[in-house]
Amino acid sequence: MNQRVLSERARRVIPGGVNSGQRSVPGLTDLVIAHAEGARIRDADGREYVDYHAAFGPPLLGHNDPDVAEAVAAAGRSLDLAGVGVTQGEIELAETLAELVPGIEKSLLTSTGSEATFHALRVARAATGRRLVVKFQGCYHGWHDSVSLNVISAPDRVGARDPISTGILPEVLEATLVLPFNSAEAVRRAFAEHGADIAAAIVEPVPHNVGCLLPEPEFLRTLREECTKAGSVLVFDEVITGFRHALGGWQQISGVTPDLTTLGKAIANGYPVGALGGRADLMDLFSSRPGGPAFFAGTYNGHPAVVAAALATVRKLRAEPVHEHVFALGARIREGLTAIFDGLGVPAVVAGYGSVFVAYFMTGPARTYTDLLRNDAEMFIGYRRRLLGHGVFELPLNLKRSHVSYAHTGADVDHLLEAAEQAARAQLAQGGPVDVAAASTMGGAR
CATH class of the missing domain: 3.90.1150.10 (Aspartate Aminotransferase, domain 1)
Structure with missing residues (x-):
């Protein structure tokens, strides 16, 4: 047909x-x-x-890739989705992420990168009790409301809030500050004015959703310094850069370590998996740990097939x-x-x-x-x-x-x-x- x-x-x-x-x-x-x-x-x-x-x-x-496909098939011969407890593969993948990515001590799996960035901002607000999120023009962090703005903006919308969708509450958009990428000075100004109310700053260390803008070292260093001084959570969205540019992501390349890291895409060579990892004290706020106040769930999180794909992908990246x-x-x-x-x-x-x-x-x-x-x-x-x-x-x-x-x-x-x-x-x-x-x-x- x-x-x-x-x-x-x-x-x-x-x-x-x-x-x-x-x-x-x-x-x-x-x-x-x-x-x-x-x-x-x-x-x-x-x-x-x-x-x-x-x-x-x-x-x-x-x-x-034949090695990834075989790993997925092998997993399917012994496991499918049980939805309770944990599998050995999930443990091995979390151990691998902690070994390879500088900013990851503990991690949780999602099905998409959008879910990972959503949970990163949720736990940042839970940890800080603050309202505001900083993002950067040209960076894309998924479909959820607080970051669904100012990606590819028309010239007359740069500098203003520019949502990519209708149906978003104005008060949600108002809680997001949009700054120009690669402007250390804009970062300093925003934290000087709003630092006490900034829960998190989220950034694609390389904004690949508008092609490739390489970050200037001063920009990422300033972002790290200002978040540290203000007690804000720095989130590197490495859904694209993670594993494609280096096994340790752009944070390995730049030497700038975030508090939270989101991963996806190349981590499993196309199988639907995302990951959120970071400092243990932040990750332990999720409800996957009994008593954690930040709710975290997902029926397909850590599905054996995608975990097998991720483990096989990483093995090949390390061996070849x-x-x-x-x-x-x-x-x-x-x-x-x-x-x-x-x-x-x-x-x-x-x-x-x-x-x-x-x-x-x-x-x-x-x-x-x-x-x-x-x-x-x-x-x-x-x-x-x-x-x-x-x-x-x-x-x-x-x-x-x-x-x-x-x-x-x-x-x-x-x-x-x-x-x-x-x-x-x-x-x-x-x-x-x-x-x-x-x-x-x-x-x-x-």
Whole structure:
């Protein structure tokens, strides 16, 4: 059955035909994925793409990694969901997180990153008795109300509260302070004025939901210092950076240790798991410990299948040269794209870290969200749509990052760079028509 028929069936019974808001991409509304393996995905009409979107980043090892799949199958032969007590796998995974991630002494599992960030802010308020939360423009922390604002904002909404959804109570939004990313001075001002009422500051140490803005060392250090002085809880949302950039997350790279850390995505190579970990005194406030005042529950938390996937993923990350491989390919891509766009006279900033890359079509610098307002959204989206014709899939939504996996090869990178030059030339020569409605798409993905 072809894609058009299947997508029409989907829209009759699923709102919009997809189960997450950013899976419906303008111009690709009939896309039905039929197969995913290694570095490739194939649609229901048989077209195959080298996949750099990678489901917003989870499959660091590649789609359907055989070692992870076998671990999940093995777990299923002896366990399913009992919903009482704990399994040996859950214990081993918590021990592993405590060993690898500097800021984690104890941890709890969730099914999504959004749940992990929700519980992080809940326990921060429980611990401090305070009301306010600090977040940063361009950072996405999930779908829950207190952080559902100021991700990809229109120019006239930067500096104001900019919710990504209707249906949020104004008083909830009013309890969130939004600051510019990479501004140590803004952090100091906010804590000077509101520090006694700030329960937590939450940050993507690298705001990957707007591509890749690398944090300046002073910014993260200042955030740590101000939270410590005020008695506020510092939360690193490492749902994207955790395990993809280093086994110990960005906190290992930066040397800045948060009080709480959220993880997800690459931790289990695409299986639905999130984690919240941190200081033992904070984690012991959850009701998983009898008498803990901060309620914590979830029927599927610690499901044996996802725990097995996470343990297998981490074993492979520790045993094989995964990071060396993806970092080398990522560097080749960034260097190659920079040379291509320079050669074509296209203003571009090719940003990224390790296995992540993104080409902003603008002049530099790219250090804050406001800088990204200069990005040529029509060029960004049009270029990526043209890549599809060369069998390369980078999500054609404005500002979205791309990823390399362990399954990608040097030949895949050669193909990407050849396709990139042809796609850029074609976009420059022909321009539109390109539907840039996606340029105003708000939100992220968990």
